[in-house]
Amino acid sequence: MTLLQTVVAFVVALGVLIVVHEYGHYLAARLCNVKVLRFSVGFGRPMIAWRRGADRTEWVIAAVPLGGYVKMLDEREGPVEPHEAARAFNRQNVWQRFCIVMAGPLFNFLFAVLVYAGLFMYGLPEARPVLAAPPSGTLAASAGLRAGATVRSIDGEPVTTWQELRWRLLQAALQRSPVRLETVDERGHLAVATLDLSGFPAADVESDVLERIGLRLYRPPLEPVLGQVVAGGPAERAGLAPGDRIARVDGRPIDSWESLVAAVRSRPGTALQLTVERGDTTRTLEVVPDSVSAGEMRVGRIGAAPFIPPSHAEKMLVRVQYGPLESLGKALAKTADIALFSLRMLGKMLLGEVSWRNLSGPVTIADFAGQSAQMGWVSYLTFLALISISLGVLNLLPIPLLDGGHLMYYAIEIIKGRPVSERAMELGQRVGLALLLVMMAFAFYNDLNRLLTG
Template structure:
């Protein structure tokens, strides 16, 4: 509960920036096309702040419901227009100009994503290297004979520099292909190709962690469970454990490697753990009560110990990745394009039933991810904002009446018919669009609550 204000603030910043950018796109292009803008509002409903600015006296406002915004333009269909200003009405513009104004909102979101990615790629960040761990038995990665410590160089010929690159390329490839060829290099410098079959990624309608179903896990040094540094007065120290103790079992379950110890302790939040270990040739046992901490929204246990240095412990698993101006721009455009296309493909597969509608997220999930990314660091938060900006752009281009895509659909029909749709037809379409949008929002909110209460 103590983190709630932080999560809400992180969400509010993302939402506020994306709404302002989207509506400002409409505003700027409307002004460039000579259309008079009457109102620029962030939010809907009762106005809580307003101010008139500019030569046209445009009213800038903030309203009580902040999940959206709008730009109100001079329009003869919505009220009386003075004859001397008729040429500045939205409805008097050519279909091309009207389409430009409508498309400018989503375009602004895509442009923002490009700028954000561009900045992050130029600034650089510490990224996990694409080093693979031992896959669980029976998974596609295990069947592909992947070995702990192998580093991926490319996926189907596309270079891989970071773990995030690997995750993204595998997800994108799994949507349309049955397999992917991973070029890997092992710790001896030997290069090989592993063919990874991808059908398991979508077995549950893409719900949950697709990489986990493929058995693609991050590298774990094969280190014995020997305690090294300890937190002074931590749970392990209070229980009597000492550096050099070799842990044999936890709660009666044999432990061979350090990562097994870590996983067991993480799952033991709020309950005591019996630790059997060897010290100076003698087998001993103590009871440790892990302290509970919140990590990425999950409650996990910790006992305040680190692994003793050993062979493999010093392997570098992170790298500082930075791109030059041109390369960062190229990568930013590519990232925005790829994620836009991927979003459309996944939406299409939701409609055909190939992808579960449980993947649809609403404001609660977005707020949770906003808070988590902000806690991880500015680069993660900026990347998250770019991703949500892309999603907002794609969503607004869907051909649903009341959305920008719906208006573009009206304009396309107007070109084909050589005349605008009737007011009655547009009114009916608007009602259908509002109903669809509310149904979509209700379903997304239901998914949020389901995740919140069922985990």
């Protein structure tokens, strides 16, 4: 993934999510008959602007695509014509103002629900939760988990995919609570294992939880033969194609897909000489793996997947697909789970129970945008849904300057029966700005640290 492709994927993601969020505010304002003066995607000088509608609302694409806003008619920001005063935002009752502000984050959650529901209906092949042999000394090994066992449930809740297993254990690790895994081996024998996560290090939540626990996905031995090549990725740019067999990397023999992956991962951003067998011919191609984030490390990736024989695919994969109503229910549950998990993570960061290194800034998010776009439209949509939920949660935090800060003021107004004083709001703005600057400083520091140590 080139820098340009990463930037484009990041800007498109930001643009989509900003439009979704601000359109929530815009639509709610229109429903409450509040006049909207401007709908801006981005900050700063307008690059493109046009007017439309009976209110001649100005639609703007601005120079700095790191946010957006909906500007409404408001007597506190300038003189308002008497005949339009009733349409000013500040003239609306507190419940209408509450709904207009709440609609932005709500649309972020709604967007995620629709994306997940669409993916559930479309149906995707996912890895079964079949375990490889756990490394000695890990929690998984101590619990007696064995290679070839399939995880059927966690604490009584059914598990059908590897991703579900990872998500459930990530939640348990954050709570530092023990979990019961019910497994079935290849002979059909049931077993129950308990993983005690009470001593799980807080800082490790940010890394691959399953790897730390000792749970690894079972992968049958595969030949080093390419099954898929990502369009625009390093493998395609180097001239690799599906069906190619990789015989050597920098002169070292490659006898399995696993050894090929290990060779690529260990050399991010470094040119590799591949000896490629294609039909009856042998050639040498140079490929430069992309450098991608993997926890606190940078690893190499060339954008290729192995050829998986049909017999292996049946054992390794399960197709997850649901009807419309069930998809909607699962999408709602998944969105709520991720939102609540994000809130718990933030709470534990504030309490010092989880490392602030989990906080990501725009550089890391851009990196993930590029990686997900390279992996295909499904991964990119999943990334958009996840970031949309995070944006919704962030905006609901009771910090002045954010939507949640305004909602906090309106909640106080509802309880007390009168608006919060201008002086209190001004003080809150200063505190809110300070908090946001601290969070941004942590995020940028983490980004810089990942770049320098990666």
